[in-house]
Amino acid sequence: MGRHWTNDEIVAEIQKRAWYHKITLRPGIVTPGIEQLTDLWNMTRQSRSYLSYAGKRVLDLASFDGMWSFEAEQLGASLVVATDCMQPLYQNFEFCKQILESKVLPLYNITPYKLWEGLQVLLMDDFTNGLPFPQQIYHNKFDIVQHLGLLYHLRDPLWTLSQSRSVLKTGGHLLLETACILDMNQSMMVYNGPPGKMDRIYPDDTTWWLPTVPCLIEMLRGTLFEPIPESIRTIPSGKRSHYDAGRVSLVARAIPGSAIDQKAYAELIRVFRNPGLVPDYL
Numbered sequence: 001m002g003r004h005w006t007n008d009e010i011v012a013e014i015q016k017r018a019w020y021h022k023i024t025l026r027p028g029i030v031t032p033g034i035e036q037l038t039d040l041w042n043m044t045r046q047s048r049s050y051l052s053y054a055g056k057r058v059l060d061l062a063s064f065d066g067m068w069s070f071e072a073e074q075l076g077a078s079l080v081v082a083t084d085c086m087q088p089l090y091q092n093f094e095f096c097k098q099i100l101e102s103k104v105l106p107l108y109n110i111t112p113y114k115l116w117e118g119l120q121v122l123l124m125d126d127f128t129n130g131l132p133f134p135q136q137i138y139h140n141k142f143d144i145v146q147h148l149g150l151l152y153h154l155r156d157p158l159w160t161l162s163q164s165r166s167v168l169k170t171g172g173h174l175l176l177e178t179a180c181i182l183d184m185n186q187s188m189m190v191y192n193g194p195p196g197k198m199d200r201i202y203p204d205d206t207t208w209w210l211p212t213v214p215c216l217i218e219m220l221r222g223t224l225f226e227p228i229p230e231s232i233r234t235i236p237s238g239k240r241s242h243y244d245a246g247r248v249s250l251v252a253r254a255i256p257g258s259a260i261d262q263k264a265y266a267e268l269i270r271v272f273r274n275p276g277l278v279p280d281y282l
Helices: 007-015 035-048 067-074 087-100 120-124 157-166 213-221 262-268
Strands: 024-026 057-061 079-083 105-107 142-148 168-181 189-191 209-211 225-227 233-236 245-254
Touching: 007 024, 024 087, 035 168, 035 233, 035 245, 057 067, 057 157, 067 079, 067 087, 067 142, 087 105, 142 157, 157 168, 157 213, 168 209, 168 213, 209 213, 213 225, 213 245
Parallel strands: 057 079, 057 142, 079 105, 142 168
Antiparallel strands: 168 245, 189 209, 225 245, 233 245
């Protein structure tokens, strides 16, 4: 049995910490989070409504305080794995996990560029089968990957989309939310500039790229995803920018290599030119 926290103790502990997410820990007790992001999170929940989490294996990338991980568990997921590379926020996650008596599995040393390598043991054994390493050695891929608020922070966004596809079952789903350009119909992506002068989009040393929505859709198709049109939502970001910068959320289904041009698929899995995408048959 873990420590029993009174409501007053929980509130006092919350007040000691800086919070990114709003997480309901008990009725009437919610971590403060960033109020300006509430509309963004609600938009993502609208896209998420196209998914069923009951009995699903879920991977949550860039988990931060863990709001999306805990919500996935509360929606009925059978396994939720939370990954990130930011140690200070892990303390918030552990605190919430204890209060919620959650079974979410935290792996806060997994980079989104190496999901396939870092999650091998989970892909091979789901801990519910009495015989580890079943005949279909990688049959335990995830049903849902949550890729939220991450893509535009990555220098190599296609790589992380490929890695997300590699650990996802064919027919599974990607829940994606990212910054984007809303007012252009061209398929293009704007680079924010070199380190120290990253202000072409808006001043932010953590923002590398902003794709247009058509570009994002083509990037997904180029990594064996098919976006579900009715799941797509957008809102303006409110940040000052040279472009109509905003946010987009959507659900995309993981499609097999056989669903695209076979010469194109053969090119996609040439690891020396397209690192990150692992063929379905492995």
